[in-house]
Amino acid sequence: MPKVSDEHREARRRQILEAAMRSFLRGGFQESSMSDIIAESGLSAGAIYGHFASKSEIVAAVASEVLEGGLAAMKEMREPDGTPSHPLDLIQRLVAGLMERAGGTALPVQVWGRAVIDPELRAMFGTVVPAIRAVIADQIALWMHETCGVPDDVAVARGAELAPLMTGILQGGITQAELLDGFDLTAYLALAAPLFEPPAA
Template identity: 45%
Template sequence: MPKVSDEYRAARRDEILDAALRAFSAKGLDGASMADIIAEAGLSAGAIYGHFPSKVELLAAVAQRTLGQRRLEIAARQQEGEAPLTPGEVLATVLRGMRAHFDTRLLVQLWAAAVTDTELGATVRGPVRAIRETFGDAIRPWYLVNYPADEVEARLARDLPIMMALGQGFMIQRQLFDDFDEEGYLAALPGALPH
């Protein structure tokens, strides 16, 4: 039997994640079953379960991949300018990327489900911590330029939960209110956070 290459496994994994995201977007987190994801992918159950033993693990992998894409966007933006991005610019970049490349309804459903489902809650905490770390890594250069080095970590610890809440507020409001001014919100972020 020929050995499967790492590139092939990675491509198959991405194919499964794309199918899962389509199934979750069409039927919601609770409505989409592993059978739906298998059908959407057009692969065998063994091919899916060989990569992801459960729907919860699939959800976590979709979240991790999405976060990785946002990291790349932040890095690209950081390279464009001479000065480090402000916290508001980082958050606006992430939210624009999420809005463009991810069904943000899924995040709202995921957060709500994670409150009552302990297994899901435990799984979600990892990606949420990774989001906080991503924000911290992305805004640390700006803090190092604007604050004494011995204050940076304390200020980050104070401001990161606020950034998270502003991001979650954006996601929730865009789902709840037809008249929510997304562009106005994103434009206001740089002034709402330290600048």
Template identity: 40%
Template sequence: MPRVTEAHREARRAQIRAAALRAFSAKGYQRASISDVVAESGLSAGAIYGHYDGKQALFAAVAEEVLSRRSTEIDAAGGDGVPPSPIEVLTILTGGMTRDLEDGKVLVQLWAESTVDPVIHDVVQHVVVDLRNVLTAALQAWFGARPDVAPDGPDAAARLLLPVMLGLGQGFLVQRALLDDFDGARYLEAAAAVLPS
């Protein structure tokens, strides 16, 4: 019998994560089931459980993958040696989440679920810690290149701006999910007017 390579296993896990994201986006986290992931993926339930223990583990993997994409995009934006500005970081973050999460309602549902489900709460906390680290590194790099706007140093400036950046990102995603007349471009335009540049 041929040996299954790690590359093949990772390709299968990626297929399962993509199917889970589609199922969660279509039905919401609570209503989506492993059966929905099976239907979306074309794989058997055994194949899903062979890689993930259940829906919560699958959600954690999907969340980490979505965040990993944002981290890669933010890193790439500074690839020319010029760190992206706070508004560029926010635009990358919100643009990527918009691409990955369609209308974003599943994210709002998960944030709400994390207030009553301890397992989801722990997953959300882990993802937020990772997101903070990504944003902090990006802000430190930008403030490091712009000492004129960081009189107390890049670390202090990044720490001060971090909760605002998180709030602006969450505000974008919540309004996009809930408001029929939400204008993402105008939101980012307004954010650019208040963020340091």
């Protein structure tokens, strides 16, 4: 029997995860069954179980895709002239990366809700969210120090203060974008711009 290549296994795994995402987007984590995922994927049950032992494993893998998808899109941002990009540009990149990997706002909201009762997802949050906050804090500090002339130690402290707040604003915006028709997520995030002004002397 010919050996299955790593590339083939990864392609199959991606096919399963994408099918699971579509199923979860329609029916949610709770209502979607393994039968639904199998039917959506077009693969046999054996092919699915060859990659994932249970629906819980698929849910965890999808959650990882959603959470780490946003993080993968984040890195220090600079303009073509070398000056730091505004922190909100980094936030918008995070949103774009998150929504591209998740296919919209519904899955992130579902993942956050399930993490309340799922210890594995809660632990995942405990790793990914601090990493996201760290990148946001660094961009804020870079912007304030190099663009606004704020002393480095003050800029670093301000970045550390604002990063958790921006994470909460981001989650709130994505939740509202999912639940409220016509909600403008870009305009909502832009309202945070005054937070990045230099602190009063």
